[in-house]
Amino acid sequence: MRSRMMCGRVALRRAAAGLVLALALPFGVAAVGLEATAGARMNPAGMDFWVDSSMGPIKSRVFRAADGNTRRVVYALDGLRARNDLSGWEIDTEVSRVLTDWNINVVMPVGGQSSFYSDWVAPSNTNGQRTTYAWETFLTQDLRWALRDRLGLNPNGNGVFGLSMGGSAALALAAYHPEQFRYAGSYSGYLNISAPGMREGLRLALLDAGGFNIDAMWGPPWDPRWLRNDPFMFAPLLRQNGTRLWIATGNGVNGPRDVIKAPMDVFHLGNSMALETVALANTRAFQARVDSIGGLNAVFDYTPVGVHGWRYWEDQVYKMLPDLSAHLG
Incomplete structure (x- = not known):
C-alpha cells in the first residue's frame, strides 16, 4: 500500500513538472511563428475607438454589423502576447470580416499583454509597469458604456470569446457580469488554474511575456483572487447564470495545416503542441467539474x-458562429 502511495506521489510530481515545463514555453510563439491565415491583414472597415480608463486611454477596434444593427455585439479577447497596435484576431484571422457579414458587431480590445483581462492588485515590480492593470473594470464599465453612449451598441446580452489567456478571461467575465455577457467562448483556455503546477507555470509564462510579476496580478498563491479567477472554481456561477458556452481545444497533435518552412518553425510547433496538451488537460478537468455540478448550457468540442495556433482558433470561431448568432440579439 505504501509503495503504491509513493508511486502516486511521484507521478503527481512528474505531472506538475511537466505542466511547469510546458507553460514556461512562450505562450505566443506558437501563434506568431507559423504562417498565419492566408490574406489576413488589417481590416480597413474597422474603426479605432479610444476610451479613457484608470490605465490611461485604451484603444479598441470596432467593426460594425453589415445590416447596421446595434443589438448584436461580441467581444474578441487576445492571448498572452497581446500587442498594443492591433488585436491578433485582426492581424492573423478574418473573423472581423466574417462575423460582420453575419450581422454581428465585433469589439476587439487592443493591448493587455499577460493581463488575463483582470483587475490586478498592483503594478508589476519586475518590468517598470507604472499603472495597475484594470481590464475587467475597463471591459465591463468604461468600454461598455462608451460603446453604448457613443455608438449606440447594446450593453446587455453580449457575447465574448477568446483564446488561451482570453478564453479563461471570457468565462470569468460571463460568470461575474451575466447581464453584459450571455454567451462565452473559450478556445485552448486554461480552465483549471488551481491544478498542480499551473500557478508555477503561469508565473514563468508572465515573466517570459513582458516580464510581469504574477504576484501583482492576483497576489500570492493563497490569495482568494486566484480562486475567483479559476473557471474550475466559479463553474457553479456559469450554471446559475444559464450562460451559453462554447468550450474547445485541440489535442496537441499537429496536422497537415502546420507547415514547416523554416528551422525555427520546428521549435514553434513543439511549443504549440505542448501548450495545447496542457489546455486539453485543463479543459477535460473543467468538463468533469461541470458534470459533477449537473452540467452547463455548453458545447464541448475536442x-x-x-x-x-491561430488557424485552429479561427476554425473554432466559424464552427461556433451559428450557435453564437442564435444567442445574440
Whole structure:
C-alpha cells in the first residue's frame, strides 16, 4: 500500500513538472511563428475607438454589423502576447470580416499583454509597469458604456470569446457580469488554474511575456483572487447564470495545416503542441467539474488534431458562429 502511495506521489510530481515545463514555453510563439491565415491583414472597415480608463486611454477596434444593427455585439479577447497596435484576431484571422457579414458587431480590445483581462492588485515590480492593470473594470464599465453612449451598441446580452489567456478571461467575465455577457467562448483556455503546477507555470509564462510579476496580478498563491479567477472554481456561477458556452481545444497533435518552412518553425510547433496538451488537460478537468455540478448550457468540442495556433482558433470561431448568432440579439 505504501509503495503504491509513493508511486502516486511521484507521478503527481512528474505531472506538475511537466505542466511547469510546458507553460514556461512562450505562450505566443506558437501563434506568431507559423504562417498565419492566408490574406489576413488589417481590416480597413474597422474603426479605432479610444476610451479613457484608470490605465490611461485604451484603444479598441470596432467593426460594425453589415445590416447596421446595434443589438448584436461580441467581444474578441487576445492571448498572452497581446500587442498594443492591433488585436491578433485582426492581424492573423478574418473573423472581423466574417462575423460582420453575419450581422454581428465585433469589439476587439487592443493591448493587455499577460493581463488575463483582470483587475490586478498592483503594478508589476519586475518590468517598470507604472499603472495597475484594470481590464475587467475597463471591459465591463468604461468600454461598455462608451460603446453604448457613443455608438449606440447594446450593453446587455453580449457575447465574448477568446483564446488561451482570453478564453479563461471570457468565462470569468460571463460568470461575474451575466447581464453584459450571455454567451462565452473559450478556445485552448486554461480552465483549471488551481491544478498542480499551473500557478508555477503561469508565473514563468508572465515573466517570459513582458516580464510581469504574477504576484501583482492576483497576489500570492493563497490569495482568494486566484480562486475567483479559476473557471474550475466559479463553474457553479456559469450554471446559475444559464450562460451559453462554447468550450474547445485541440489535442496537441499537429496536422497537415502546420507547415514547416523554416528551422525555427520546428521549435514553434513543439511549443504549440505542448501548450495545447496542457489546455486539453485543463479543459477535460473543467468538463468533469461541470458534470459533477449537473452540467452547463455548453458545447464541448475536442478536435481530432490541433495545436496552440491561430488557424485552429479561427476554425473554432466559424464552427461556433451559428450557435453564437442564435444567442445574440
